[in-house]
Amino acid sequence: MISLMRYQLLNYARSYQYVPPFSIFVLCLIVNYTFTPNPILDSFSLTSIMLFFLMGWFTITLFHTEDEGQKTITCFHTNGSGRYHISLFTIGILIALSLSLVSIIYPTIIQAFAKTPSFAQLLLGFLAHFCLAILGMALSALFTRELVNSKQNTWWGVLSILLLTLVLATLKNSILQIKGLIWLLPPLHLSLEIMNSGDQLKTIPSHFYGRFLWIVVYASFIIYLFFLLSRLKRK
Amino acid sequence: MLAGLSDPDDGMIIPSTQSLKIGYVPEITPAHILFTPTEYLYHMGRIRGMAKQELIARINELLKLFYLEDAQDTRITYFSKGMKQKIMIMQAMLEETDLLILDEPLSGLDLQTQNDLEETLRSLKQQGLTIVLTCHETKLLDHLVDTILMIRDKNVIHADLFIHSTALYNKLIFEIADPTYLDDILHLMKIQQQSSFATGSYEVTIRCQAQHTDVLLQQLLHKEASIKQLMPIHNKEKFIHND
Numbered sequence: 410m411i412s413l414m415r416y417q418l419l420n421y422a423r424s425y426q427y428v429p430p431f432s433i434f435v436l437c438l439i440v441n442y443t444f445t446p447n448p449i450l451d452s453f454s455l456t457s458i459m460l461f462f463l464m465g466w467f468t469i470t471l472f473h474t475e476d477e478g479q480k481t482i483t484c485f486h487t488n489g490s491g492r493y494h495i496s497l498f499t500i501g502i503l504i505a506l507s508l509s510l511v512s513i514i515y516p517t518i519i520q521a522f523a524k525t526p527s528f529a530q531l532l533l534g535f536l537a538h539f540c541l542a543i544l545g546m547a548l549s550a551l552f553t554r555e556l557v558n559s560k561q562n563t564w565w566g567v568l569s570i571l572l573l574t575l576v577l578a579t580l581k582n583s584i585l586q587i588k589g590l591i592w593l594l595p596p597l598h599l600s601l602e603i604m605n606s607g608d609q610l611k612t613i614p615s616h617f618y619g620r621f622l623w624i625v626v627y628a629s630f631i632i633y634l635f636f637l638l639s640r641l642k643r644k
Numbered sequence: 645m646l647a648g649l650s651d652p653d654d655g656m657i658i659p660s661t662q663s664l665k666i667g668y669v670p671e672i673t674p675a676h677i678l679f680t681p682t683e684y685l686y687h688m689g690r691i692r693g694m695a696k697q698e699l700i701a702r703i704n705e706l707l708k709l710f711y712l713e714d715a716q717d718t719r720i721t722y723f724s725k726g727m728k729q730k731i732m733i734m735q736a737m738l739e740e741t742d743l744l745i746l747d748e749p750l751s752g753l754d755l756q757t758q759n760d761l762e763e764t765l766r767s768l769k770q771q772g773l774t775i776v777l778t779c780h781e782t783k784l785l786d787h788l789v790d791t792i793l794m795i796r797d798k799n800v801i802h803a804d805l806f807i808h809s810t811a812l813y814n815k816l817i818f819e820i821a822d823p824t825y826l827d828d829i830l831h832l833m834k835i836q837q838q839s840s841f842a843t844g845s846y847e848v849t850i851r852c853q854a855q856h857t858d859v860l861l862q863q864l865l866h867k868e869a870s871i872k873q874l875m876p877i878h879n880k881e882k883f884i885h886n887d
Contacts (some may be wrong), residue, residue, distance in 0.1 A: 412690035412693075419687075420679075478673055585756040643651070
């Protein structure tokens with residue numbers, strides 16, 4: 410598995426397909442923190458939504474780095490496409506982890522906030538970025554070529570589902586009218602609610618952890634769905 | 645299905661009792677491989693779980709075998725289609741392979757590259773490697789293959805002929821009173837069909853090597869068999885097109 414991950418990571422690095430989303434990520438961070446001081450949690454909330462969208466781009470380019478022919482060969486050597494995709498998801502998680510850390514470390518280092526963020530605020534910031542990045546990756550994976558044949562549908566699909574997730578988060582109150590539906594929809598709104606708590610927050614309430622956990626559980630379910638659908642499609 | 649990459653729609657696969665090491669070359673040759681041959685083969689070998697030292701030695705061996713030592717530090721993406729096809733065969737042979745599967749190996753190659761590839765495959769065959777390939781062209785059928793499985797309308801027609809063995813084969817149809825008379829000469833022939841007549845005699849269709857045909861005919865005449873037809877089997881391509 411380590412050899413497979415090393416190969417896929419090197420292949421992705423040499424493809425330079427990560428350059429556009431990474432450049433936009435860096436640009437957004439710089440622009441967002443150009444004027445100081447900034448509110449802490451609100452800024453983290455904004456950059457976490459940005460990361461949620463950019464992870465869609467990273468995911469598609471990562472999953473499509475190899476062409477179809479090479480993918481068949483790599484899967485053959487890997488002894489099945491299951492381990493092949495687990496490795497890709499692991500690399501996606503590592504990208505999400507790295508960018509989440511950069512998103513909270515960079516503004517702290519350049520002192521972009523009015524006061525130094527507390528550990529609780531940094532932890533909340535990290536969790537918001539990481540959980541939304543994982544959610545963005547999981548939702549985008551459903552539109553990779555493993556499940557969607559047309560390249561056009563891939564990009565439209567990813568953009569649509571990520572935008573829809575954000576729109577639904579803002580329409581949460583209307584959706585609540587339909588009992589149970591809120592649990593089926595991507596839980597982006599949970600992170601937005603937490604990050605709307607204000608900078609006066611001293612400690613993290615325990616139910617916040619439960620909400621972040623639910624985002625990760627939801628993303629895990631989507632990833633499971635990816636494997637299930639890809640197995641069905643192969644048959 | 646042979647390579648284990650897809651499941652059958654219907655029926656079941658009965659696996660070999662011996663574990664076979666299979667090498668697979670897909671129909672679509674990857675267009676952009678961003679590694680040099682050495683790097684690429686190293687990664688593929690490591691993904692397979694091969695030990696480092698063994699893998700490096702094998703890569704050097706393969707580079708020599710396929711005359712790619714001079715190109716080992718050039719990225720594969722800059723290679724010609726024929727050279728890329730060679731790399732595909734090399735990755736399939738990283739481990740000592742029992743069976744090499746090639747899907748449409750000549751597809752999209754120019755004539756010169758087709759000849760080069762045919763030469764490579766012939767060399768591998770002479771080294772004792774079993775090769776299974778699919779093709780629409782008859783080029784490889786002319787000079788390389790021993791046995792053809794022709795697929796038409798979801799049916800497999802097994803043309804069990806051996807055009808490239810040193811001995812040619814003959815097909816013989818004869819009538820004989822009792823098939824048990826053949827027991828002592830069965831080693832000279834392979835019975836393909838046998839049917840009985842109302843008269844109590846039998847019509848038998850056999851295949852035999854050309855070099856054994858004279859002896860066999862003598863034996864059959866001695867056993868009072870009546871020879872109906874004798875025809876050489878030497879042109880498989882003609883057989884396929886006429887089928």
